[in-house]
Amino acid sequence: MRFDRIRLRNFKPYADADLSLDDGVTVIHGLNGSGKSSLLDACFFALYGARALDETLDDLVTTGEDEAEVDLWFTHDGTSYHLHRRLRRSGERIQTADCTLEGPDATYDGARDVRDRIAGMLRMDAEAFVNCAYVRQGEVNKLINATPKQRQTMLDDLLQLGTLEEYRERAGQARLGVEDVRSEKRGALDQLDGEIEAYEERDLHGTLNALRSQRREVDEQVERYESQRERARETLDTARSVLDEHEDRREELATLDDEIDDLETAVRETEREREEIRERLREERERIDELDDEIDDRLTETELAEATPEAVDDRVETLSTRADERREEAAEHRTEATALETQAENLASKADDMTSRATEKRERADGLEAEADTAAEELDERRERVAELEAEADELRASFADEPVDFGAATERVEQLRERLADVRKRRQEIAAALESARRRVDEAERLREEGKCPECGQPVEGSPHVERLADDRERVAELETELAAVDAEREECEAAIEDAEALVDREERAETIDDRLSTLSQLVDDRAATVEETRERASRLREEAAELDERAAETRDAAETQRERAETVREQATETAEAADALDERVERLTALHRRLDERAETTTTVERLRERRERLADLNDERNDRLREKRDRRRELAEAVDEERVAEARENAQRAETYLEQVGQTLEELNERRDDLQSRIGSVEGEIDHLESLRERRDDLASKVDALESLHDETERLEAMYGDLRADLRQRNVETLELMLNETFDLVYGNDAYSHIRLDGEYELTVFQKDGTELAPDQLSGGERALFNLSLRCAIYRLLAEGIDGAAPMPPLILDEPTVFLDSGHVSRLVDLVDEMRSLGVRQIVIVSHDDELVGAADDLVRVEKDPTSNRSTVERVDDPTLTAVSGGAGLD
Structure with missing residues (x-):
C-alpha cells in the first residue's frame, strides 16, 4: 500500500495544497513548525477520520474558516482508490459533511462505512496502522527509557497484543460476575426450598x-x-x-x-x-366647547385656511417630505466625507506599509549578505573536511599493507574464521560431554569400592566390572582433559583472530563510507559556491526594491492629505443641511398637535352619542323589569293558598x-x-397462599434451570479466560523471538561492525546490548545518538513484524519517520541513511521522512519543501526538482 497524492483545503495551516508522492524515499523538508507533520495528519485523517489523530475536528479546520477538505489518492494491492472528506461548521461545532471512498468496483458513503471498509481492506484499524507505519517525532527514546513493565505494555500495544489482554480481563470479569450471580441464585434456590416445605406442612x-x-x-x-x-x-x-x-x-x-x-x-x-349618564353628557358637551376654542387658537399658528384633518395631513406630508430630502442630502454629505476620510486613512496606511516593506527588504538584504558570508565560511570548512576525509581514506587503505589480507577481503576472512570457531565449539561440546560421563563412572566406582558391598544386593564389589575398569576410566578422564585444554586454546586463538579480522572489516566499511560521503560533499561544495553568489545578487535586488518603495510611499502620503481637506469641506455642508431639516420638523410638530385636537373632538362627539343611546336602553330595561315584578307577585299569592298541612x-x-x-x-x-x-378475605388469603405455593414451585424449577445454566456458563468463561491468557503468552513469545531476530538484523547493519555484537530481547521485554568483548549494557547506557539509532532500529523491526504478519499478499504500508535526527549527530545521520536503504531492500516501496536536517537530503529520491508565511501563518508545499539545492542552502533556502 502506498500514498499517491494528497490535496488539502483549509486543513490546519494549509489554505490550499496539492502534493504527489512516488515510490522510494521522499523527504519532507522545512523549518520546525512549518507544517510538515500536518501533511501526515491529513493522510491518516483521510483514511480513518479524527480517531487516527490526538485531536478533535475543531483542531483540524484552519483558524478563521468554517469548512475544510482533504482528498487522498492511494494504491493498495495494485488497485487505485480516492478518499474525500469535508468538514463544515454547524453552530459552535465542526462536523463531517461528506465522506466518500471511490474504488474500481464500488463507492462507499458515510464516515462509518468508509472507516469499516478501510480497516477491512488494509486489515488494520486506525491505531494499528499509525503504530505500524508512523515513528513519531519526540518518541525516539521512549522505548529505551521505559521500565520493562512499561516497555512490555508499549510493545504489546504496538504488536496489538493488548487487545488479547483486554479480552482476557473481560472474560475474567465475566467469570467473577457469573460467580456472583451463581452464588445469589443458589442462595435464592435454598430459600425457595424452605418456603415451599413450610407451605406444604399446612392443610390449605x-x-x-x-x-x-x-x-x-x-x-x-x-x-x-x-x-x-x-x-x-x-x-x-x-x-x-x-x-x-x-x-x-x-x-x-x-x-x-x-x-x-x-x-x-x-x-x-x-x-x-x-x-349618572345625564351628568356625563353635560360634561362631554362642555369639553367639545373647550376643544373648539383650542382648535381656533392653533389654526392661527399655521398657514392653513381651515382646520380639517385632510388639510392638516396634506400639509404634514409636504413638510415631512421636504425634511426627509434635507436629511438625505445631509447623510449623503456625511457619507461622502466619511469615504474621503477612509481614502485618506487607506492611503496613509498604504504609505506606512510601503515604508515597512522597504525596511523589511533592507533587513532581508542584510540577512542575505550575512548568510552569504556564513555560507562562504562553511564552504571553506567543507573543503577542509573533504581534504581530511581523503587523507583518512588513503590512510585506511595503506594500513592493509602489513595485514594478512588485502583491502576488500576482510569480510570473507571473518566468515572463514567464524566457521572454524563453530567447528571448534562443537568439538569442545562433544569432548566436554564425554569427560563428564567418564568422571561419573569414576566417581561411582570409587564410591562402591569404599563401601565394599553393593547397597542394593549386599554382594561384595571386588571383581565387579565397575571396580576393575576404574584404572581405564581414570586414564580416559586424563586424556579427555588434555584434549579439552587443547580445544580451549584453539578456540581462544580463533576468537582473537576473528576480533582482528572484524577490526579490518570496520576499516573497509569506514573507507567505503568516506567514499560515499566524499561524493556527496564534493557536490555540496560546488552547489554552495553557486548559492553564495546567487544570495548576494538577491540582496542587491532587495535594496533597489526598497528605494523604489520609499519614493512611492512619499507620493501616497501627499494624496492622503488632499483627501482629508476635501472631507472637511463636505462635512460642513452636511451640518448646514441637517439644521434646515430640523426647522421643518418643528413646523410638522405644530401641525401634528392640531391634528390631535381634531381627533379628540371627534372622539368626544362620538362619546356623547353613545351615552345618549345607553340612557335610552336603560329606560327600556326598567320597563321590562316592572312587568316581570307584577307576574312574580301574582305567583306568590297562588302558592300560599295551595298548602295541605294534615297530609x-x-x-x-x-x-x-x-x-x-x-x-x-x-x-x-x-x-x-x-x-x-x-x-x-380469609378465603382470598388462603387462595393467594395456594397460588403463591404454585408460583414458588414454578420459580423453584426455573431457578434450578438457571443455576445449571450458570454452572455451565462459569466453566465456559473460565476456559475462555485461560485461552486468552495462553494465546497472549504464546503470541508474545513468538513475537519476541521474531522481533529479536529482526532487531539484530537491523542493528547489525547500523552497529554490527563497531563495538557491539548483538542484542538480546527476553520474554520479559528486557533489552540488553552486548559488546564485542561480551560485556552487557543496558540501552540507556548508550550515548544519545546511539540510543536514537537503537530505538529507530527497534521501531523498524516492529514495523517489519507488523507488516509481514498481515495476512494476504498486499505490500507493506508506507514507513514514516518524523524528525528521526533530533538526537543524532552528523556521524550517526549517515548510519540512519544506511538504515533507510536497508528498509528499501526489504521491500518497503515508500518511505517518507519528515525532517529539518539537510544531511538527509542526500538519501532522498524526491524532496518536498514546506514553508510558512509569518504574516498569514499559512503553509505552502512544493516539490524540489534538485534535492541538493536545499541541502546546500540550509535554512536560508526556506525563507
Whole structure:
C-alpha cells in the first residue's frame, strides 16, 4: 500500500495544497513548525477520520474558516482508490459533511462505512496502522527509557497484543460476575426450598373448604334482611315524596321573595345609572366647547385656511417630505466625507506599509549578505573536511599493507574464521560431554569400592566390572582433559583472530563510507559556491526594491492629505443641511398637535352619542323589569293558598317509622357483611397462599434451570479466560523471538561492525546490548545518538513484524519517520541513511521522512519543501526538482 497524492483545503495551516508522492524515499523538508507533520495528519485523517489523530475536528479546520477538505489518492494491492472528506461548521461545532471512498468496483458513503471498509481492506484499524507505519517525532527514546513493565505494555500495544489482554480481563470479569450471580441464585434456590416445605406442612385446601361453607350461611341471612329493608325503603320514599313536594313549594315561595327583592333593587340601580349618564353628557358637551376654542387658537399658528384633518395631513406630508430630502442630502454629505476620510486613512496606511516593506527588504538584504558570508565560511570548512576525509581514506587503505589480507577481503576472512570457531565449539561440546560421563563412572566406582558391598544386593564389589575398569576410566578422564585444554586454546586463538579480522572489516566499511560521503560533499561544495553568489545578487535586488518603495510611499502620503481637506469641506455642508431639516420638523410638530385636537373632538362627539343611546336602553330595561315584578307577585299569592298541612303531618310519621327500621336492619346487615367480608378475605388469603405455593414451585424449577445454566456458563468463561491468557503468552513469545531476530538484523547493519555484537530481547521485554568483548549494557547506557539509532532500529523491526504478519499478499504500508535526527549527530545521520536503504531492500516501496536536517537530503529520491508565511501563518508545499539545492542552502533556502 502506498500514498499517491494528497490535496488539502483549509486543513490546519494549509489554505490550499496539492502534493504527489512516488515510490522510494521522499523527504519532507522545512523549518520546525512549518507544517510538515500536518501533511501526515491529513493522510491518516483521510483514511480513518479524527480517531487516527490526538485531536478533535475543531483542531483540524484552519483558524478563521468554517469548512475544510482533504482528498487522498492511494494504491493498495495494485488497485487505485480516492478518499474525500469535508468538514463544515454547524453552530459552535465542526462536523463531517461528506465522506466518500471511490474504488474500481464500488463507492462507499458515510464516515462509518468508509472507516469499516478501510480497516477491512488494509486489515488494520486506525491505531494499528499509525503504530505500524508512523515513528513519531519526540518518541525516539521512549522505548529505551521505559521500565520493562512499561516497555512490555508499549510493545504489546504496538504488536496489538493488548487487545488479547483486554479480552482476557473481560472474560475474567465475566467469570467473577457469573460467580456472583451463581452464588445469589443458589442462595435464592435454598430459600425457595424452605418456603415451599413450610407451605406444604399446612392443610390449605381443607381450610379453604370450611371457610366457603361458613360464607354460604351468611349469604342466606343477608338476602332475607335485604328483602325486608327494600319494603321499608318504598314506604320511606312515598312519605318523602309528599314532604319534598311541600318543601318545593316553600322553596319556590322563598325564591319568589328573593327574585322580587332583586328586581326592585335592579330598578332602583338602573335609575341611578341613568342619572349618572345625564351628568356625563353635560360634561362631554362642555369639553367639545373647550376643544373648539383650542382648535381656533392653533389654526392661527399655521398657514392653513381651515382646520380639517385632510388639510392638516396634506400639509404634514409636504413638510415631512421636504425634511426627509434635507436629511438625505445631509447623510449623503456625511457619507461622502466619511469615504474621503477612509481614502485618506487607506492611503496613509498604504504609505506606512510601503515604508515597512522597504525596511523589511533592507533587513532581508542584510540577512542575505550575512548568510552569504556564513555560507562562504562553511564552504571553506567543507573543503577542509573533504581534504581530511581523503587523507583518512588513503590512510585506511595503506594500513592493509602489513595485514594478512588485502583491502576488500576482510569480510570473507571473518566468515572463514567464524566457521572454524563453530567447528571448534562443537568439538569442545562433544569432548566436554564425554569427560563428564567418564568422571561419573569414576566417581561411582570409587564410591562402591569404599563401601565394599553393593547397597542394593549386599554382594561384595571386588571383581565387579565397575571396580576393575576404574584404572581405564581414570586414564580416559586424563586424556579427555588434555584434549579439552587443547580445544580451549584453539578456540581462544580463533576468537582473537576473528576480533582482528572484524577490526579490518570496520576499516573497509569506514573507507567505503568516506567514499560515499566524499561524493556527496564534493557536490555540496560546488552547489554552495553557486548559492553564495546567487544570495548576494538577491540582496542587491532587495535594496533597489526598497528605494523604489520609499519614493512611492512619499507620493501616497501627499494624496492622503488632499483627501482629508476635501472631507472637511463636505462635512460642513452636511451640518448646514441637517439644521434646515430640523426647522421643518418643528413646523410638522405644530401641525401634528392640531391634528390631535381634531381627533379628540371627534372622539368626544362620538362619546356623547353613545351615552345618549345607553340612557335610552336603560329606560327600556326598567320597563321590562316592572312587568316581570307584577307576574312574580301574582305567583306568590297562588302558592300560599295551595298548602295541605294534615297530609304533610301523616307523611312525617311514616317517614320516621321507616327510617327507624332501616337504621336497625342496616346495623344487622353491616355486621353480617363484615362477617362475610372477613370470611371472603380469609378465603382470598388462603387462595393467594395456594397460588403463591404454585408460583414458588414454578420459580423453584426455573431457578434450578438457571443455576445449571450458570454452572455451565462459569466453566465456559473460565476456559475462555485461560485461552486468552495462553494465546497472549504464546503470541508474545513468538513475537519476541521474531522481533529479536529482526532487531539484530537491523542493528547489525547500523552497529554490527563497531563495538557491539548483538542484542538480546527476553520474554520479559528486557533489552540488553552486548559488546564485542561480551560485556552487557543496558540501552540507556548508550550515548544519545546511539540510543536514537537503537530505538529507530527497534521501531523498524516492529514495523517489519507488523507488516509481514498481515495476512494476504498486499505490500507493506508506507514507513514514516518524523524528525528521526533530533538526537543524532552528523556521524550517526549517515548510519540512519544506511538504515533507510536497508528498509528499501526489504521491500518497503515508500518511505517518507519528515525532517529539518539537510544531511538527509542526500538519501532522498524526491524532496518536498514546506514553508510558512509569518504574516498569514499559512503553509505552502512544493516539490524540489534538485534535492541538493536545499541541502546546500540550509535554512536560508526556506525563507
